[in-house]
Amino acid sequence: MYPLLLAFPLLLLCTCVRAQTSDGFELQTESGGVSVYVRDEANEEMSVRVVTRATAGMQRVRAILDDAENYPEWVHRCDDAYIIPGGTPNNFVYVSGIDLPFPFRDKEVVARVRQTMGPRSVLTRTIRAEPGAVPPTEGRDRLEVYSGEWVISPLERGEVELQCTVRTNAGAGLPSWLRREILTNGPAKTVANLRDRLETRP
Template sequence: MPNEYATLPTPGALFFLLLCTCGPALLFGQVSDGFVLQSTDDGVSVSVREESNGDMSVRVSTEARAQVQGVGAVLDHAKGYSEWVHRCDGAYIVAGGQPDDYVFVSGIDMPFPFQDKEIVARVTQVVDSSGVLTRTITGSPHAIPATKGRDRPTVYNGEWIVRPLPDGRVHLQVTVRTDAGAGLPNWLRKEIMTGGPVKTVLNLRHRLEAA
């Protein structure tokens, strides 16, 4: 994969990657905004919602010992995605953006014989007066020329919300809607669509807390 665009002024921000305050834990299987809770394990909650045309939305949330600014710095460091984003085999920021408005590219390593994938999406982000970071991710598959040998999903939209908590922790929530699982066998679709986001958020939490 190409190197991250080095001349962007201190990029602060995925994939995505997504956070808002949740109330008391949902009972397993309870529906909220159309999302059905699938699991709560190791402090990570996962909910899914089937969409039209075979798309799926996944929502993952957890808490971590970190500051909002530190979370934003990790999310903005695209070159480091391969170290914590599940199946990422390289990522970079496309030239010409701004710290809070840019396009990123992230590769997804797929098992043989399936074709590797590539996410191209625009990130816009803002921190409000209460210190909440909101990152909006909009799929932009035509922002750069196609990469030979890579399948580029046409749907990839999401939101990260990082909310500071009073005890020096943050609440993280990521919601992603994508068609990346279309056409895959059920076992691989589940691994990509739900297992992957869980591993990614766990890896992010461990990375933040080890800093």
């Protein structure tokens, strides 16, 4: 009896340890092949990491990620997006609108994207807010805090791993249901939509 009583809390402890990454992200949900990790930050900010796999080639993934004008077709709550002229394929600034339900004001991200191809053909795409890069858009609140990273890793049998990490305060001042919908459900839906787009469109 006593060994069993001792083993049970140890089992719970091991489960919790496995559910947390080395950099403090905790597994929140795992459904349909999409894993969502969260990490609370200071000042009402939150970091979210979403991981899944897709059957696709690296060039196909990059082509979709670089096609900002079509973000509204798969990026959750995105209603407009475009790349500001003057950049390069690996270093550019883009604008993306976030549609919120009435009576909340829509939001907007202006950020710089830098892309590098590392060892084993892993594509890393870092995103950092540059809110002053273009004049404000009327009727939208521009996010001052926004950073992200896509890591696309080729796997065997024609698969890739898609990992997207976002840190933002987009939910500040919003009710808890909408904050959760934007900060956790949104990235999960976006990555799932990307996977489906990769696998169903030529």
